[in-house]
Amino acid sequence: MNKGEFLTRFHLKQLAESSHNYQHHAPLKKAAVLIGLIENPDTGLQVLLTKRSSHLKHHPSQISFPGGKAELDDKSLVETALREAYEEIGLAPQAVTVIGQLPHYEVISGYQVTPIVGIIDHQQTYQQDENEVAEIFQAPLQHFLQRNNHHCFRVYRNGRYLNIHFYPYKHYNIWGATAAMLKDLIEHIK
Numbered sequence: 001m002n003k004g005e006f007l008t009r010f011h012l013k014q015l016a017e018s019s020h021n022y023q024h025h026a027p028l029k030k031a032a033v034l035i036g037l038i039e040n041p042d043t044g045l046q047v048l049l050t051k052r053s054s055h056l057k058h059h060p061s062q063i064s065f066p067g068g069k070a071e072l073d074d075k076s077l078v079e080t081a082l083r084e085a086y087e088e089i090g091l092a093p094q095a096v097t098v099i100g101q102l103p104h105y106e107v108i109s110g111y112q113v114t115p116i117v118g119i120i121d122h123q124q125t126y127q128q129d130e131n132e133v134a135e136i137f138q139a140p141l142q143h144f145l146q147r148n149n150h151h152c153f154r155v156y157r158n159g160r161y162l163n164i165h166f167y168p169y170k171h172y173n174i175w176g177a178t179a180a181m182l183k184d185l186i187e188h189i190k
Contacts, residue, residue, distance in 0.1 A: 001141055001189075003119060004038040008134055009189035010099060010117070028112040031082035034068025036096065036184060038138065046138035047182070050089060052095045062173070063174045065115065065181070066091065066133075070153045077101075081116040089136050090127030101159045102184050105177050112147065115181045144182050145190075152183075 036048035050063050066085035074080045078101075082093040096118040105113045126136050143149055144167060151166040165179035174182065 001145065003037070003045060006037065006045055006098065006141070006189060007119075009010045013188055018160075019054075021114070026110060028106060028110060030070040030114070031068055031079065031111040032070065032077040032084070032114045033065035033181070034081040034091075034096065034115055035065055035102070035115050035116070035117045035120050035181060036085070036120045037141065038123060040123075043140050043142075045141040047141055047144065048091075049137055049139060049157065049178075050128075050133045051135040051137070051173075053125045053130070053132055053171070062176065062178070063172050064178050066117075067113070069111070078116050081118075088129050088132050091120070091124060095124055097133075099152050102181055102188070113177060113187075116127050117185065137172075139174075140174075143167070143169055150179075150183060150186075 034048075038048060040046050040048045041093070049063055050066055052064055066088045067081050068084040068088070070077060070080040074083060078098055081089075081137060082096060082098075085091040085096070086093060086188070097119045098116060100117050102115040102117065105115070107113055128136055149167055151168075151171070153164045153166070154161045155164055156162075164182070165175060165183050167174040167179050
């Protein structure tokens, strides 16, 4: 899928209910992540992903989007996502064209996370903050569009069933909220 087709599909449909059904019962802190897409002339759109450092308190070694907790100085959650992407991987905010967002997600670590969707102007040179990010990589959007690459398991926790989403990709296991966000993005553009 190329950038033009993605933008047409993204803007034509209204957001549906999320496939992510986890709900936290304590007060939540706000956070935002950037679902960054980069057009590659040979392979189509690529999704920008990171592998979190193994020593982090929340979600160590998991595959995620760049992002994090909202700060008091942030004027919006878009600003949060762009600031965090700059801090974590050195992605300049002016290199991103924000095109929208997906529904909020409540995660087990006590955050309400808002995914901000943006097109990254062209291939960038990244500078990872090694304290937070162990690896930066890209995966083809086409991989997530193929239904057989998505797996969903139901688990019982705190008196209810929850959907846990997985997308294996190469040697990575993309799961949890990141996989649910990808699933919702794919459902939105189909």
